[in-house]
Amino acid sequence: MATLKEVKNRIRSVKNIAQITRALEAVSASRVRRAQARVLASRAYSEKAWEMLLNIQAASQGTPLHPLLTSRPEVNKVMVVLITADRGLAGAYNTNVVRVAQRFATRLGKPVQYVTVGRKGRDSMARTGANIIAEFNDIPAEPSISDISAIARIATEAYLSGEVDEVLIAYTDFVNMLAQRPSVLGWLPLTTDTVAQQVASEYVKDVAVVTDGSQVYEFEPDPVAVVNEIVPRFTELQLYQALLEAQASEHAARMAAMKNATDNATQLTSDLTLQYNKARQASITAEILDIVGGANALQQSIDKAAKQILDAVG
Numbered sequence: 001m002a003t004l005k006e007v008k009n010r011i012r013s014v015k016n017i018a019q020i021t022r023a024l025e026a027v028s029a030s031r032v033r034r035a036q037a038r039v040l041a042s043r044a045y046s047e048k049a050w051e052m053l054l055n056i057q058a059a060s061q062g063t064p065l066h067p068l069l070t071s072r073p074e075v076n077k078v079m080v081v082l083i084t085a086d087r088g089l090a091g092a093y094n095t096n097v098v099r100v101a102q103r104f105a106t107r108l109g110k111p112v113q114y115v116t117v118g119r120k121g122r123d124s125m126a127r128t129g130a131n132i133i134a135e136f137n138d139i140p141a142e143p144s145i146s147d148i149s150a151i152a153r154i155a156t157e158a159y160l161s162g163e164v165d166e167v168l169i170a171y172t173d174f175v176n177m178l179a180q181r182p183s184v185l186g187w188l189p190l191t192t193d194t195v196a197q198q199v200a201s202e203y204v205k206d207v208a209v210v211t212d213g214s215q216v217y218e219f220e221p222d223p224v225a226v227v228n229e230i231v232p233r234f235t236e237l238q239l240y241q242a243l244l245e246a247q248a249s250e251h252a253a254r255m256a257a258m259k260n261a262t263d264n265a266t267q268l269t270s271d272l273t274l275q276y277n278k279a280r281q282a283s284i285t286a287e288i289l290d291i292v293g294g295a296n297a298l299q300q301s302i303d304k305a306a307k308q309i310l311d312a313v314g
Helices: 004-059 093-108 119-127 145-160 195-199 223-313
Strands: 078-083 112-117 131-136 166-174 180-188
Touching: 004 223, 078 093, 078 119, 078 145, 078 223, 093 112, 093 119, 093 166, 093 180, 093 223, 112 119, 112 145, 119 131, 131 145, 145 166, 145 180, 145 223, 166 223, 180 223
Parallel strands: 078 112, 078 166, 112 131
Antiparallel strands: 166 180
């Protein structure tokens, strides 16, 4: 059984941990509100841009307008951009998205190379011996397009050069404060017909509902010039939106994890305090019994000595 000093030290340690988790919960609550606002503000634009891109493809009547819009007849190599966090203490957030990426790669059955965004994903993939060709860490809390341009450039160049035949994004889709869903998003080519949909559709995020492609577009100065300008921007936009979704999911998951940790620490403190009080009460009771026993023994000694004196006098 633990001593009073050991129990007291445990109570102090648990209270210190509770203070830390409570502070982390407050920080995540503040950050998740801003991240959620950014996600909701850009989601409608991203989905509308995707819809317009698909309609342009349909209006082209099969004529390839841009290499990033053209699917390969056969997919032999795949690149996955894996978005995780730089830090832990977010529950199963990092583990879930890494697991989905690994299961997706296994189901795909093709050579997969990874571009990792976040230390946790890089470390997990490195431990499994995955082919990591690039890694990016310390993405700002409020990223801009310029912060992800290098990632988009690596993926785009790999696709255009034929090094890979398809590029996907593994990230965590922000549903709400209580639900975040690890998903795989078909990214390059910018089309809904991807190998991911064919072999592992349960991991693939559903694309936004688009119209039937009957719109008539007029291009100035010409279709090729317009498409060459907007397609690279839309390519970066899809990655940027995935990063915003992942960051909002990370803060929501960390806030929930830290709240649970704080609640558990509070309950553990109560249990330890009860244990400490019981042990202290038992110690006090034992001391009182010792004092009472000593007083009784002393009284008996006094009575015996008094009797001997009386007997000697009498």
